[in-house]
Amino acid sequence: MLLSIFCLFAVVVLIQFFYYIIVFGKFSFGKPQNETPKRIPISVIVCAKNEEENVRNFIPILAEQNYPQFEIVLIDDASSDSTLDIFEEFEKQYPNIKLVKVENNEAFWGNKKFALTLGIKAAKYEYLLFTDADCYPTSKDWITKMSSQFTQQKTIVLGYGAYEKIASSFLNKLIRFETLLAATQMFSWAKFGKPYTGVGRNMAYKREEFFKVRGFMDHMKVRSGDDDLFINQAAEKTNTTICYLPDSFTYSAPKTTFSDWFTQKRRHVSTAGHYKSFDKIQLGIFYSSQFLFIILPIILLLFQFQWIAVVSMIGFRYIFAWISLGFSAGKLKEKDVMYWFPFIEIILIFIQLNVYISNTFKKPVHWK
Structure with a gap:
C-alpha cells in the first residue's frame, strides 16, 4: 500500500x-515581448451596472488615453443608481464617447452578455478593447500597448488584469497570488497553442471573431462567462496572442473580506464546467x-x-x-x-x- x-x-x-x-x-522563461505600434481605430467597451463611484473615477482615465483614433462605448445595463446620469455627463464632455442604454429585457433579464452584445453592435470600429467598470489602465498607453499585438492573423489579444496592492493585508497577497497563477496558466497555454480563457478586465478582439461563433448565443443562459467562455469557444492557436507589456496592465480594487472574495471565486470557477473537454x-x-x-x-x-x-x-x-x-x-x-x-x-x-x-x-x- x-x-x-x-x-x-x-x-x-x-x-x-x-x-x-x-x-x-x-x-515564465520566454523572452521579453516585442511591440509593433499600430494606428488601427479602436473601440473601448465598458459595461456597467450600478457602478456610479467607479465610473466617475475611471472613465476620465480611459478618455485621456494617448492614442490617435479611438472611441469609448459606455453600456449602462439598467442601473438603478446614478451610473446612467454620470455616463450622460461624460457623453456631453467627451466627443469620442458613445452611450448605449440597456433596458431590462424579459428574455435576458440581468444578463451582462445581452448588454455587451448591444455595445459590440453599436461600436464604430472593428477592433474592440474590453475592460470592466471597476478597472483602470496602468498608463495612458494602455490602448497603444494592447493594440500593438494585433496582426493580420492574431485577432484576439489576452491581457493582464491585476489587483491593487494593499499593505499588510494577507488576503490581498492571497488574491494576487491566485491572480498570478491564473494569468500564468492563461498566458502559458495560449503560447502553447491551446488558449482556453481570458479576463474581461483586459482583453481585445476583432469584431468578426465575435460573430464567427454567434457571439454569446451558445452560452447565453450561463450567467457568467462573457470573457472566459467566449475565449474558450473563439480562441485558437492561429488567431490568439497575449500582451504582458507593463503599460498594458489594468488594475482593480480587490475584495477586502474573505467572504466577498470567496463568493467572487465561486462565480469565476462555475464557468469552467462549460469549457472544452x-x-x-x-x-x-x-x-x-x-x-x-x-x-x-x-x-x-x-x-x-x-x-x-x-x-x-x-x-x-x-x-x-x-x-x-x-x-x-x-x-x-x-x-x-x-x-x-x-x-x-x-x-x-x-x-x-x-x-x-x-x-x-x-x-x-x-x-x-
Missing part, C-alpha cells in the same frame, strides 16, 4: 514538473496534482516510508515551482507575493477545494 502511494507521489511530482517547467515555462481535463489534472502533492507526502512521512526520497522530491518540486512562478511574477510585477510561497499556495489549494465543494451543492450568485 505505501509503495503504491509512493509511486503515485512520484507521478504527481512529474506531472507538476510538466506543468511548471514545460507548459508554464513557455511564458481538453481544457477541463488539463485543469482537473493540474489542481488534482496540486492537492495530492500536499496529501500524499504527509501519509508517507507519517509512516517514515522512504522519507529521504520523499523529502528530496518535495524540495525538488518547490524549487522548480518557485523558479517558474518567480519569473512569471517578475513579468507581471507581482514579485512580493512570492515571498510567501509555498505557505500561500497551500492555503489556496484548500480554498479551491472548498470552492468546488460549495459550487457542487449550491449555485453562486451572478450579475444581476
Whole structure:
C-alpha cells in the first residue's frame, strides 16, 4: 500500500514538473515581448451596472488615453443608481464617447452578455478593447500597448488584469497570488497553442471573431462567462496572442473580506464546467496534482516510508515551482507575493477545494 502511494507521489511530482517547467515555462522563461505600434481605430467597451463611484473615477482615465483614433462605448445595463446620469455627463464632455442604454429585457433579464452584445453592435470600429467598470489602465498607453499585438492573423489579444496592492493585508497577497497563477496558466497555454480563457478586465478582439461563433448565443443562459467562455469557444492557436507589456496592465480594487472574495471565486470557477473537454481535463489534472502533492507526502512521512526520497522530491518540486512562478511574477510585477510561497499556495489549494465543494451543492450568485 505505501509503495503504491509512493509511486503515485512520484507521478504527481512529474506531472507538476510538466506543468511548471514545460507548459508554464513557455511564458515564465520566454523572452521579453516585442511591440509593433499600430494606428488601427479602436473601440473601448465598458459595461456597467450600478457602478456610479467607479465610473466617475475611471472613465476620465480611459478618455485621456494617448492614442490617435479611438472611441469609448459606455453600456449602462439598467442601473438603478446614478451610473446612467454620470455616463450622460461624460457623453456631453467627451466627443469620442458613445452611450448605449440597456433596458431590462424579459428574455435576458440581468444578463451582462445581452448588454455587451448591444455595445459590440453599436461600436464604430472593428477592433474592440474590453475592460470592466471597476478597472483602470496602468498608463495612458494602455490602448497603444494592447493594440500593438494585433496582426493580420492574431485577432484576439489576452491581457493582464491585476489587483491593487494593499499593505499588510494577507488576503490581498492571497488574491494576487491566485491572480498570478491564473494569468500564468492563461498566458502559458495560449503560447502553447491551446488558449482556453481570458479576463474581461483586459482583453481585445476583432469584431468578426465575435460573430464567427454567434457571439454569446451558445452560452447565453450561463450567467457568467462573457470573457472566459467566449475565449474558450473563439480562441485558437492561429488567431490568439497575449500582451504582458507593463503599460498594458489594468488594475482593480480587490475584495477586502474573505467572504466577498470567496463568493467572487465561486462565480469565476462555475464557468469552467462549460469549457472544452481538453481544457477541463488539463485543469482537473493540474489542481488534482496540486492537492495530492500536499496529501500524499504527509501519509508517507507519517509512516517514515522512504522519507529521504520523499523529502528530496518535495524540495525538488518547490524549487522548480518557485523558479517558474518567480519569473512569471517578475513579468507581471507581482514579485512580493512570492515571498510567501509555498505557505500561500497551500492555503489556496484548500480554498479551491472548498470552492468546488460549495459550487457542487449550491449555485453562486451572478450579475444581476
